[in-house]
Amino acid sequence: MKSVVNDFSIQVATVNGSGSQTANSVLLRAIFQMGVPVSGKNLFPSNIAGLPTWFTIRASRDGYLARRRETDVIVVMNPETAAEDVGSVGAGGVIVLNDSIPVPPVPEDRFVYRVPMKSLIEPITTDVRLRRLVTNMIYVGVLGELLGIPEQEVEKALDAQLGKKPKALALNHAAVRAGWEWARQNLTKRDPFRLERMDKTAGKILIDGNTAGALGAMMGGVSVVTWYPITPSSSLVEALIGFLERHRKDEAGRATFAVIQAEDEIAAIGMVLGAGWAGARAMTSTSGPGLSLMAEFCGYGYYAEIPAVIWDIQRIGPSTGLPTRTSQADLQFVYGLSHGDTKHPILLPGSVRECYEFGMKAFDLAERLQTPVFVLSDLDLGMNNWMSDPFPYPEQKWDRGKVLSDEALAKLAKFERYRDVDGDGIPWRTLPGINKDVKGAYFTRGSGHDEAARYTESPETYARNMERLARKFETARKLVPAPDVWEDERAEVGLVAFGSTHWAMVEARDQLRAGGLPTGYLLLKALPFTEHIARFVKKYRRVYVVEQNRDGQMCELVRLELPADAARVRSVRHFTGMPVDARSVTEEILKQEGAPAAERRVAEGVTR
Amino acid sequence: MKSVVNDFSIQVATVNGSGSQTANSVLLRAIFQMGVPVSGKNLFPSNIAGLPTWFTIRASRDGYLARRRETDVIVVMNPETAAEDVGSVGAGGVIVLNDSIPVPPVPEDRFVYRVPMKSLIEPITTDVRLRRLVTNMIYVGVLGELLGIPEQEVEKALDAQLGKKPKALALNHAAVRAGWEWARQNLTKRDPFRLERMDKTAGKILIDGNTAGALGAMMGGVSVVTWYPITPSSSLVEALIGFLERHRKDEAGRATFAVIQAEDEIAAIGMVLGAGWAGARAMTSTSGPGLSLMAEFCGYGYYAEIPAVIWDIQRIGPSTGLPTRTSQADLQFVYGLSHGDTKHPILLPGSVRECYEFGMKAFDLAERLQTPVFVLSDLDLGMNNWMSDPFPYPEQKWDRGKVLSDEALAKLAKFERYRDVDGDGIPWRTLPGINKDVKGAYFTRGSGHDEAARYTESPETYARNMERLARKFETARKLVPAPDVWEDERAEVGLVAFGSTHWAMVEARDQLRAGGLPTGYLLLKALPFTEHIARFVKKYRRVYVVEQNRDGQMCELVRLELPADAARVRSVRHFTGMPVDARSVTEEILKQEGAPAAERRVAEGVTR
Amino acid sequence: MPRLRAQRHHRRHHPGPKLSGIGCSSKTPAYFLGQSHGFNAVHGRMPSIATGVRAANRELLLIGISGDGDTASIGLGQFCHLVRRNVPVVYIIENNGVYGLTKGQFSATADVGSTMKTGKVNELMPIDCCAIAIQLGCGFVARSFSGDQKQLRPLLKAAFAHRGTAVIDVISPCVTFADHEGSTKSYAYVKEHDAPLHAIDFVPYFEDIHVDYEPGSTHEVEMPDGSRLLLKKLGVEYDATSREGAIQALEQARREQKLLTGLLYVEPEQMPFEEDLKLVETPLAALPLEQARPPKSVLDEIMSQYMTGKGLSAPAGGG
Amino acid sequence: MPRLRAQRHHRRHHPGPKLSGIGCSSKTPAYFLGQSHGFNAVHGRMPSIATGVRAANRELLLIGISGDGDTASIGLGQFCHLVRRNVPVVYIIENNGVYGLTKGQFSATADVGSTMKTGKVNELMPIDCCAIAIQLGCGFVARSFSGDQKQLRPLLKAAFAHRGTAVIDVISPCVTFADHEGSTKSYAYVKEHDAPLHAIDFVPYFEDIHVDYEPGSTHEVEMPDGSRLLLKKLGVEYDATSREGAIQALEQARREQKLLTGLLYVEPEQMPFEEDLKLVETPLAALPLEQARPPKSVLDEIMSQYMTGKGLSAPAGGG
Ligand SMILES: Cc1ncc(C[n+]2csc(CCOP(=O)(O)OP(=O)(O)O)c2C)c(N)n1
Ligand SMILES: Cc1ncc(C[n+]2csc(CCOP(=O)(O)OP(=O)(O)O)c2C)c(N)n1
Ligand code: SF4
Ligand code: SF4
Ligand SMILES: [Mg+2]
Numbered sequence A, B: 001m002k003s004v005v006n007d008f009s010i011q012v013a014t015v016n017g018s019g020s021q022t023a024n025s026v027l028l029r030a031i032f033q034m035g036v037p038v039s040g041k042n043l044f045p046s047n048i049a050g051l052p053t054w055f056t057i058r059a060s061r062d063g064y065l066a067r068r069r070e071t072d073v074i075v076v077m078n079p080e081t082a083a084e085d086v087g088s089v090g091a092g093g094v095i096v097l098n099d100s101i102p103v104p105p106v107p108e109d110r111f112v113y114r115v116p117m118k119s120l121i122e123p124i125t126t127d128v129r130l131r132r133l134v135t136n137m138i139y140v141g142v143l144g145e146l147l148g149i150p151e152q153e154v155e156k157a158l159d160a161q162l163g164k165k166p167k168a169l170a171l172n173h174a175a176v177r178a179g180w181e182w183a184r185q186n187l188t189k190r191d192p193f194r195l196e197r198m199d200k201t202a203g204k205i206l207i208d209g210n211t212a213g214a215l216g217a218m219m220g221g222v223s224v225v226t227w228y229p230i231t232p233s234s235s236l237v238e239a240l241i242g243f244l245e246r247h248r249k250d251e252a253g254r255a256t257f258a259v260i261q262a263e264d265e266i267a268a269i270g271m272v273l274g275a276g277w278a279g280a281r282a283m284t285s286t287s288g289p290g291l292s293l294m295a296e297f298c299g300y301g302y303y304a305e306i307p308a309v310i311w312d313i314q315r316i317g318p319s320t321g322l323p324t325r326t327s328q329a330d331l332q333f334v335y336g337l338s339h340g341d342t343k344h345p346i347l348l349p350g351s352v353r354e355c356y357e358f359g360m361k362a363f364d365l366a367e368r369l370q371t372p373v374f375v376l377s378d379l380d381l382g383m384n385n386w387m388s389d390p391f392p393y394p395e396q397k398w399d400r401g402k403v404l405s406d407e408a409l410a411k412l413a414k415f416e417r418y419r420d421v422d423g424d425g426i427p428w429r430t431l432p433g434i435n436k437d438v439k440g441a442y443f444t445r446g447s448g449h450d451e452a453a454r455y456t457e458s459p460e461t462y463a464r465n466m467e468r469l470a471r472k473f474e475t476a477r478k479l480v481p482a483p484d485v486w487e488d489e490r491a492e493v494g495l496v497a498f499g500s501t502h503w504a505m506v507e508a509r510d511q512l513r514a515g516g517l518p519t520g521y522l523l524l525k526a527l528p529f530t531e532h533i534a535r536f537v538k539k540y541r542r543v544y545v546v547e548q549n550r551d552g553q554m555c556e557l558v559r560l561e562l563p564a565d566a567a568r569v570r571s572v573r574h575f576t577g578m579p580v581d582a583r584s585v586t587e588e589i590l591k592q593e594g595a596p597a598a599e600r601r602v603a604e605g606v607t608r
Numbered sequence C, D: 001m002p003r004l005r006a007q008r009h010h011r012r013h014h015p016g017p018k019l020s021g022i023g024c025s026s027k028t029p030a031y032f033l034g035q036s037h038g039f040n041a042v043h044g045r046m047p048s049i050a051t052g053v054r055a056a057n058r059e060l061l062l063i064g065i066s067g068d069g070d071t072a073s074i075g076l077g078q079f080c081h082l083v084r085r086n087v088p089v090v091y092i093i094e095n096n097g098v099y100g101l102t103k104g105q106f107s108a109t110a111d112v113g114s115t116m117k118t119g120k121v122n123e124l125m126p127i128d129c130c131a132i133a134i135q136l137g138c139g140f141v142a143r144s145f146s147g148d149q150k151q152l153r154p155l156l157k158a159a160f161a162h163r164g165t166a167v168i169d170v171i172s173p174c175v176t177f178a179d180h181e182g183s184t185k186s187y188a189y190v191k192e193h194d195a196p197l198h199a200i201d202f203v204p205y206f207e208d209i210h211v212d213y214e215p216g217s218t219h220e221v222e223m224p225d226g227s228r229l230l231l232k233k234l235g236v237e238y239d240a241t242s243r244e245g246a247i248q249a250l251e252q253a254r255r256e257q258k259l260l261t262g263l264l265y266v267e268p269e270q271m272p273f274e275e276d277l278k279l280v281e282t283p284l285a286a287l288p289l290e291q292a293r294p295p296k297s298v299l300d301e302i303m304s305q306y307m308t309g310k311g312l313s314a315p316a317g318g319g
């Protein structure tokens, strides 16, 4: 049998709250330390303890970081899902089984390793609670032996994780070793999966997008953070609190930041708008239900022209839905968030590095454009661990936008808050208390004001202001980050994606190329669209927009941006709540390419 | 000079709170009673007393009910806007002036009538407050004489209005007569504007859309109404309360309805969902800011599949904006209201009659589709007076949708709340307390449930449910009302509009035809689109979607529905907050027809 | 109000539905009463759902289950307005001082000085949902402890006999995030600071039991359906029928860091929701079309009013 | 807390900005102080705006103006949480018992039995914003009457000297919709039922005035900035520094249908918002980049943690 080296996926099936987190990250990091590109995805339930949870590790010598649809190695620790778990592994796959769990008969062509976890853990501790937690380390040892992970890498990973808790450390070490020893003595390696040292992770970091975003926010100089807990967004603010507490206090221990846990999301966005209006760099982070609650205030922010940064870590479903599953379905809702004619710039990070960068960039844009700016991440990007180059220290200063200094104010004959003096639709503003010159005082309200911020119900003035706001949004096109474009001279088919879908795209392109379908690819970084999308779409006979929602939301936006090309733009949608995988994308594109019927449907205007 | 008979507009400029409402409606009704088609529009400020307000009356022998852009006759009663008001009348126009108001010099080619209102009102009452109110009746008398309104029509209108308040009635009669007498003795008619009896209003009613919608709701059998006051939506519920109090109490005076003034719009929609879930016909009515606040619950309603009716009487601006100006800008926001993949059916009444009919229809649809259904009206349609044929009594019974009876339930082996038994995407439901058979009990949550309403996080089940919901929305296409279509065999240009824009369209089509541009016309009645739009668009070389918002929202939806035709679909937008007028539509279409540059821009994908 | 009482006696009441918001606590309804409908609403908004359900069907006996975050943070407004409307629902707050489901952040009922598992100290004044409910005119307000079933059970029974909103704030330690030292909602802390106001017995109206007790030792409260609550004196006298007394007792307990449990305030005779709405007896959800749609004559009459200008029209409003 | 007091003395405070929600009342800020910034927020959400503004700039003296609908209906949650955080803002409720701007519907402060202009009677219990504020720990709570400038003026001055949230509920008859007989917020009704607790004088800290008064006749309250409030006895003794007393007085007044006006409760020494946040002296809005962005070494250190697996990562959460 041919070995499969550094290119397979492991899935660990446990119960939520059973403490498998440490075991899984130790496994992940040990592989990473071997120099093998790796990604880890936590598929957890909406619950604190007791429901099934899975952790997926993918080792990929080619550096593919997306989810792999197929599971090669499964570790079965949860009786409730054991049957399903065992069934999820195809021919040639590996099943590592806690042998106290009864499972249905397994076909011959799978490799089953039964591990007597119960008897292995007994000698290690008498504390029943600890036993339950530490049992997980046993499969780490077993897998280490089976897959060929050097023992010292596991130990090192364990040290990094638990270094500060010597008692726990010792226990865990013992459990790993018990698994290892037992496997060495009792198991015969029969399956093909192996790990070998490479050099593809040296100098890289492993980090989740929410932590990366938090770091970006801190380096971007955030000073007011408001939030209301919600999965999967809470960890962004919790990481940020951690960073700020450590790195943003003065010698006297006083904070150069305010973090306020609001009573709900309406209050959270209100506080951000108040703070942004008064001149602080202010942000909040939320998910779908919170976003819905912020609708009224976000429209107000658009009209009153107040800088604000709002992260949306997308999840699926409505409010009682599946908060722990990933999605890209808030796109259109965010783009026009609020009643009336409203349009918001959106940043679309596709990597942890971009979470970091857009964490800073969002403030520059919000203050430059004087408007709420959204950063659309998702659960997969935000809460899972991704390999990345380390983040660079910002080269540029911040851009605080058009805030008048008192000196500049003094030179003006009069200050008019909403006058478009520069022709870019962006007026100048003053800050209460910061601008001492009373000339700068003005009254803020949504609309119904003239250039000097005076109340008016004049139809012409209203329309003029609306047109200026539209002009401002045109200015945004020039300020938002440009897409990444990978052209392929031989390609007739172009692909478009955004956000975390990127990683499946990279892999799918390789699969398609290998299957004889070279493709061009454009990775969107923001809305509104920059000029690049038009150029890209015109180049290809057919363009597929791939995204993780049911309604093909980005596809629709691309069609609207390019009406003359709309019929050539097709939609590939993935909406199961699981992160999209390359194989599904590849198959769907091949299907649509091969199916003239599908073509006809698209021509007739059916999105799906 | 040629007379202008039954075809001109009168604008009365007063101060909000000065009591001109009675005078204006008497004027309106008197003309109506003459058999002349007439429409009245109240342009009022966001304020209770003290700000400028205008009332526009249009007499149109051709039956055009839209706003006329030009003012032919102005009555100047407000010193603050007098200069502007006088300036709003072009050559040949009439200015009726309270002579105590100083105005800038008026060009010779306007007809000015100065009325000594102060000295005319003095003999009528000594009460200063009453004088202020009743002064308005003087211009009614003056206009009556000038324009040729029979005295008895004014008296009759006044009787109808104030019949129950004899003292007020007498005072007002006196004031009208004073104006009349004075005009007869002191004014020489020089201008061409005249009213003459016709027979075009016999058997017609004059009513506002909100009252009509309320009537529809009552006849539709509404039983739970919740609301939070907001202009311009409050009057719908207030009218409904009036009707229900009179016509929906039993002999013992007990109510067959519940009206609850909620603490805000989140509570209002929550109550509607609770009531709809429990089996009542429940509705709420709001405007933009309230709609924003309802976003989370509306998405929940979509996923939990609960019938609900939500009226949105559109106004412009964000929350502190211009609440008393009209708009059609909530369209896209409502269509996808809430985070995630969500889509709501929307009814689009274009007349007071449709407000009535859709007031009923909305319940049938909501219960049939088990989903929130929106009715999108606007301030112009909702709060202004429109001439109409009387509303017919409903011929059909109500459609309560797929609610299982206990007998049907008893026959089932098991009840599954979310199983698509009929293939139309609509499952069967039971009602708590109404269905006595415990087999019918189920647990309601947003998503994350299987066909039997059991909790699950299974990706496949989730996706399956999402697809069923999409299928249900396809069913909605067949249930919503079809558009009205007026074809013109000679036309190469098609027009599309919805809602209150209709009335400007009727007139603009006549203007365009007269100018050599015959057009086809499709008046949309609902979203999702029915099959008619595709057929219509394909027929014409160019299609203009005319609407009252900045961003061309319906135009975008039409383009999305028909990607292959997107480039031929153009946008005509009116967004001043004033109701759209025919002349502006006509001019914009002629401009776009004559301007190859515009064509190029559209082809390049610019919406505007 | 004897008329009301009689009415109540003769009306069938349906068990459930059970309604909730979002949180660990709000998952409770999924765990019991599988034979009745359930409704897991959005976060903090169960009160409006309950109001709508009850308006639609006055025969339903509603149980609402919420958390302290769900009620006192995001849901405070709806909670207060539910109480103000006196919507008949047994409103149970499973109060643990934290947001359990989102992993242990402080909620608005966390006490001053209470610590998070991470050691973080809360400095903000807690919101006392019972005090607020009494303040807003609630006619049945109790506090209890999830560890004290003996007290909780009769309180629950009595709550179902109440004709308006019945609030029961149940201190319910979160063993995952708030059962440590430093938490004032841990089992240990609660047990130590629990100060029961009285011992409680509930006597259902259909049990014509005569209960003997020493005069002065027990206070008897009759509920509108004829059932009775017996409040037996424990130590200091407590009059659960005095609003002023209840407010003061809570204020004093706060100062002394005591946790008063028991029936804090009861006033069975209050204008119930359905009376304010003057509803017919038939649940609105069950109205036949004939009762829900006026006859043609009514429409004709209205139409003629709008022909002659006697119909009313929309007043110009402001904002 | 003398340290806090001293700090306050040395800090420059900027007049305004004036913030409001939506309603006739919320239009007030447009009518005065043209020299300061103003902010007309969305309905019921001024408290969150105020919180954000103050977090951004601790030097700003904030005036928040709201209505009873804006505060007690849609805004009740935000109002309560503002008070709970003790955000320094002088919060004025122009309380007329109706929604003026939308033409006179009842608000949540309408009294039981009060009628609308149309004759409709309110049956729901009013929300007493002062009682709620005291309940939530507010350190400055007053009620007054728009017709009583003599009382209102010193109250306003003292409110600005307070270091946390200062709530002033000003009964402000709506002459258009609620000044009729039957309204309990009409001029006539308020004048008749007004029961002032004391006569008030405010002595600014920079005026070193010695005020003579008879012992026992006047209660003196010193505010954190050194200014003083003199509360002169009128009839019955009233101790404005007792929380319990205040709560009880309000409860009693409610029963007796009296309108207590004056300073209901004052407790000047309370943890202010900025202390809870442990903010630096510089307003956050004025932080230079050097203070707002940590140096490269910090980023490098963090990066190395995520290289070696020592960095923390996102915990799996629940809902
Ligand atoms: C609008 C909205 N915001 C945030 C959340 C996330 N969330 C779910 S439960 C919860 C807090 C629950 O706290 P509590 O009511 O005390 O319940 P517990 O879990 O402690 O029982 C939050 C913030 C949500 N579901 N919806
Ligand atoms: C979200 C939202 N809902 C409703 C409204 C409409 N609205 C404007 S002012 C107001 C009530 C104001 O009442 P109150 O605060 O008492 O102010 P008053 O006019 O009486 O001074 C309402 C309901 C709104 N602006 N926004
Ligand atoms: S112990 Fe805490 S976290 Fe666990 S279910 Fe209970 S409230 Fe939630
Ligand atoms: S009197 Fe009433 S309606 Fe008029 S401005 Fe004052 S609060 Fe508003
Ligand atoms: Mg809790």
Ligand SMILES: [Mg+2]
Residues within 6 Å of the ligand: D023, D025, D067, D068, D069, D094, D095, D096, D097, D098, D099, D100, D107
């Ligand atoms: Mg008010």
